Amino acid sequence: MYRQILVRPDQRRFQLIFWRSDHSEPLRSYQLNTVTYGTASAAYLAVRCLHQLAIENEQQFSQASHIIKTDFYVDDLLTGSNSLEELATLCKDISNILSQRCFELRKWVSNHPDILTVTGIM
Structure with missing residues (x-):
């Protein structure tokens, strides 16, 4: 989810990582373009x-x-x-809304065996 959220270009300078493959190489800095998992603001930005x-x-x-x-x-x-019909509609509507911004829902589970078939998820 976090990798789908772009950080504004003027804020990316606050998300730097430093890297080198070998200790004899100079450090390189990289700007991260998306929200980074594990940062204090990541969960807030996702929500x-x-x-x-x-x-x-x-x-x-x-x-x-x-x-x-x-x-x-x-x-x-x-x-x-x-109702099963109402839930099927909700599943489709929520999936359509979220997919507008590449947030794909996965790992569907239901206590009703037919919901995954009715919604077309499985």
């Missing part, structure tokens, strides 16, 4: 991107947008529905 996607899509997909805002823990989504 903020999800919220922005939800905001941008709340007119067309109000229920899916609400779920994106409330049912994610960083990059894990845990949600449910009262």
Whole structure:
């Protein structure tokens, strides 16, 4: 997820790594263009991107947008529905919203054996 989030060019100077393959070589510096896992701000930036996607899509997909805002823990989504049909629609809508910015949901699990077939996930 983090590698899908680009850092603004004027902020990349704060994400430098220094590298050399051998201790006899001079150090080289590299700027990182995407959010780096393990940095203090990474989880916040990931969640903020999800919220922005939800905001941008709340007119067309109000229920899916609400779920994106409330049912994610960083990059894990845990949600449910009262009917198989409604859940299938939500799965498709949430997947479509997130795929707009290359956030592909993977590792689907359900307590109903038919949901993965109904949604076309499996």
